Amino acid sequence: MIGGRFWYKVPNVFSLDDLVISSTMSRNGQIYCFRAEVMRSSQFAEMEMPDWLEVRANWQGYRIATLPWIADVARAIGLLSFEDTPDAWRGYLETLGLQDVRQISCEEYYEETLYW
Numbered sequence: 001m002i003g004g005r006f007w008y009k010v011p012n013v014f015s016l017d018d019l020v021i022s023s024t025m026s027r028n029g030q031i032y033c034f035r036a037e038v039m040r041s042s043q044f045a046e047m048e049m050p051d052w053l054e055v056r057a058n059w060q061g062y063r064i065a066t067l068p069w070i071a072d073v074a075r076a077i078g079l080l081s082f083e084d085t086p087d088a089w090r091g092y093l094e095t096l097g098l099q100d101v102r103q104i105s106c107e108e109y110y111e112e113t114l115y116w
Contacts, residue, residue: 029068032089033109036098043097052080062089063109064093
C-alpha cells in the first residue's frame with residue numbers, strides 16, 4: 001500500500017515497483033544539435049523518428065536536436081542504452097539511417113526559427 005492506495009501488478013503495465021529511476025540519471029541532460037546530409041540519407045525514415053529527437057529539414061539538410069527531458073526517461077527505462085555524449089548520439093543517428101552526421105551549435109540549429 002502506497003499513500004493509502006493499493007497497487008496491483010498488471011501484466012505489461014508499469015507500477016511504482018517496476019519503474020525505479022536511479023539517482024544517477026541525468027536531471028539536466030544536454031541538448032545536442034546535429035546536421036545530416038539529405039541526399040545520402042536515403043535509408044532514413046523521418047516519420048519513424050523517436051520522440052527523444054526533433055528533426056527539421058531545410059536547404060542545408062536535416063537538422064536534429066536531442067530532447068533530454070524525453071531521452072533521460074527513455075534511458076532510465078532501458079529504451080536508450082548509450083551514454084549521453086555527442087559521439088554516442090552521432091553513432092545512434094547513423095544507425096537510424098542518417099549519413100554525414102556532424103555536430104553543430106544549437107545556436108545554429110535554432111537560428112532559423114527566430115525568423116518565423
